[in-house]
Amino acid sequence: QKEVEQDPGPLSVPEGAIVSLNCTYSNSAFQYFMWYRQYSRKGPELLMYTYSSGNKEDGRFTAQVDKSSKYISLFIRDSQPSDSATYLCAMSGWEGKLIFGQGTELSVKP
Amino acid sequence: DVKVTQSSRYLVKRTGEKVFLECVQDMDHENMFWYRQDPGLGLRLIYFSYDVKMKEKGDIPEGYSVSREKKERFSLILESASTNQTSMYLCASKQADRGSGETQYFGPGTRLLVL
Numbered sequence: 001q002k003e004v005e006q007d008p009g010p011l012s013v014p015e016g017a018i019v020s021l022n023c024t025y026s027n028s029a030f031q032y033f034m035w036y037r038q039y040s041r042k043g044p045e046l047l048m049y050t051y052s053s054g055n056k057e058d059g060r061f062t063a064q065v066d067k068s069s070k071y072i073s074l075f076i077r078d079s080q081p082s083d084s085a086t087y088l089c090a091m092s093g094w095e096g097k098l099i100f101g102q103g104t105e106l107s108v109k110p
Numbered sequence: 111d112v113k114v115t116q117s118s119r120y121l122v123k124r125t126g127e128k129v130f131l132e133c134v135q136d137m138d139h140e141n142m143f144w145y146r147q148d149p150g151l152g153l154r155l156i157y158f159s160y161d162v163k164m165k166e167k168g169d170i171p172e173g174y175s176v177s178r179e180k181k182e183r184f185s186l187i188l189e190s191a192s193t194n195q196t197s198m199y200l201c202a203s204k205q206a207d208r209g210s211g212e213t214q215y216f217g218p219g220t221r222l223l224v225l
Binding site: 088 | 114
């Protein structure tokens with residue numbers, strides 16, 4: 001079993017839809033949770049960063065962490081074609097070594 | 111803004127060639143990382159470095175080596191390229207851990223094709 005599991009998709013939604021992206025993990029030592037966005041043929045860029053459990057909102061993006069269930073989510077409201085990308089969850093413990101999910105490919109159709 | 115640059119966006123090499131991938135960061139970060147990214151496998155850590163002249167093996171170091179002679183530069187070396195090393199290579203950097211989970215910043219990637 002992988003330490004971090006992420007549905008690879010692809011996921012296709014119409015413009016304006018609410019998108020939910022999810023990851024599960026097995027290591028209870030993880031404390032830091034991140035979402036990266038990666039456009040085609042580019043490097044990943046940090047989108048959201050959360051420490052421990054709870055919610056964090058930034059514009060149309062909301063990150064949720066439920067440590068009791070070992071489950072994290074990224075919600076995108078009012079999705080736009082420019083949101084079309086691969087979304088990678090990543091997490092680490094105190095030592096800082098990042099473990100990535102496989103990435104979910106999202107396509108938002110106009 | 112943090113800037114991580116990689117020397118090449120695309121490379122084509124032949125089996126058996128020695129390949130150098132260069133990465134430079136401009137934020138005085140202590141830690142630097144090399145990953146490869148393959149469809150269905152996500153990002154896998156090859157090597158990382160906590161400081162100049164220091165290196166640690168990641169999850170898949172076989173067939174690779176690294177060099178960190180200066181703080182801002184981290185090189186990945188494929189000693190004898192093989193076709194199974196065809197991949198997207200990503201460099202990242204971050205500040206040393208201070209107990210608050212500093213995040214990694216990525217370069218644009220190098221797509222390597224080994225024929």
